[in-house]
Structures are given as structure tokens and as C-alpha cells.
Amino acid sequence: MQAHARMLTQLGRAARPVFRPADLDGLAGLILPGGESTTLSQLLQHAGLDRAIACFAQRHPLLGTCAGLILMCTHTNDARVSPLRLLTAEVDRNHYGRQRESFIASLEGGQFSGMRAAFIRAPAIHARAPLEVLATHAGRPVAVRQGRHVGCAFHPELGRDARVHEYWLRLA
Numbered sequence: 763m764q765a766h767a768r769m770l771t772q773l774g775r776a777a778r779p780v781f782r783p784a785d786l787d788g789l790a791g792l793i794l795p796g797g798e799s800t801t802l803s804q805l806l807q808h809a810g811l812d813r814a815i816a817c818f819a820q821r822h823p824l825l826g827t828c829a830g831l832i833l834m835c836t837h838t839n840d841a842r843v844s845p846l847r848l849l850t851a852e853v854d855r856n857h858y859g860r861q862r863e864s865f866i867a868s869l870e871g872g873q874f875s876g877m878r879a880a881f882i883r884a885p886a887i888h889a890r891a892p893l894e895v896l897a898t899h900a901g902r903p904v905a906v907r908q909g910r911h912v913g914c915a916f917h918p919e920l921g922r923d924a925r926v927h928e929y930w931l932r933l934a
């Protein structure tokens with residue numbers, strides 16, 4: 763969360779955390795960060811943020827990274843996650859292995875070509891139309907867009923390359 767805020771600050775935008783539905787008031791967009799998607803899903807439901815965010819997303823852009831992407835998809839391979847259904851994709855949690863199998867790789871194709879991206883217990887994205895693939899790694903989609911919403915399997919907030927955040931801010 764702090765790394766996302768730092769990235770937005772560098773790009774001249776203010777950022778603040780959201781804990782409850784009222785915190786969404788006045789925001790121009792929302793980032794769903796990485797973490798543990800099953801826990802995040804439960805916390806969102808507990809705070810009433812699942813419905814509030816679904817409403818917010820009709821008018822504002824969302825950026826989901828790793829666990830945040832898992833929350834935004836239409837289907838996951840884990841029934842404990844109640845997806846927000848903002849990105850038309852099936853997402854497999856932990857596709858790239860455990861924490862110790864984390865890696866940094868250069869992205870291929872499209873918008874973020876050559877970007878060095880950190881994959882930490884990252885999910886696989888099985889994208890369907892109308893989802894647009896923004897970047898791939900080893901031939902698989904790892905960054906996608908649908909309308910004003912963007913999802914990444916990797917962590918664009920780690921490192922110096924601000925292209926994903928810049929791109930997302932332009933969609934707002």
C-alpha cells in the first residue's frame with residue numbers, strides 16, 4: 763500500500779488509505795494492492811467495502827495488483843474469494859509458485875515492454891474478450907485492461923518504473 767502511495771506521490775497525485783465505504787468519498791480512483799486475496803476478500807465483505815467498491819467502480823478506475831487483480835476478476839480457482847467481477851478473466855491463485863519462487867522478469871509486448879516486474883506468488887490470468895492484454899511474460903497475459911480498470915499479476919509499485927501507474931492515471 764505504501765509503495766503504491768509513494769508511486770502516486772512521485773507522479774504528483776495524493777493518496778490515502780481506504781478502510782470503510784465512506785473513505786471512498788472524493789477519491790478519483792482506487793488501487794487494490796497485493797496481499798492475500800482470501801483474507802482481503804473477507805475483510806472487504808466484513809467492512810461492506812465489496813458492494814461499495816462495486817458501486818465506486820462504475821464511475822471510477824480501479825488498479826488491482828496481484829491479490830488485488832484476483833479480487834477484480836470474474837472467476838478464481840479458490841471459492842473463498844468472492845470476486846468483484848470487473849475484469850473478464852479466470853484467475854488461478856499462486857500459479858507461479860511459493861514466496862521463495864518469486865522472480866523479477868522483463869515484460870514483453872504492448873504498453874510496458876521491457877519493464878522489470880516483480881512476481882510474488884503471482885496468479886495466472888486466463889483473459890477473455892473484452893479484456894485487452896497490455897503486457898505478457900513467457901507468452902501469458904500479466905497486465906490487462908477492461909474499460910478504465912487495470913489488473914497486473916506482478917507488483918508495478920516495486921521498483922522505479924512508473925509506467926503502469928502513469929497509464930492507469932491517464933484512464934481516469
Ligand SMILES: NC(=O)CC[C@H](N)C(=O)O
Pocket residue numbers: 795796797798799800827828829830832855856882883884885
Ligand atoms: N503478491 C500477492 O499479492 C500474492 C497473492 C496471493 N498469492 C493470493 O493469492 O492472494
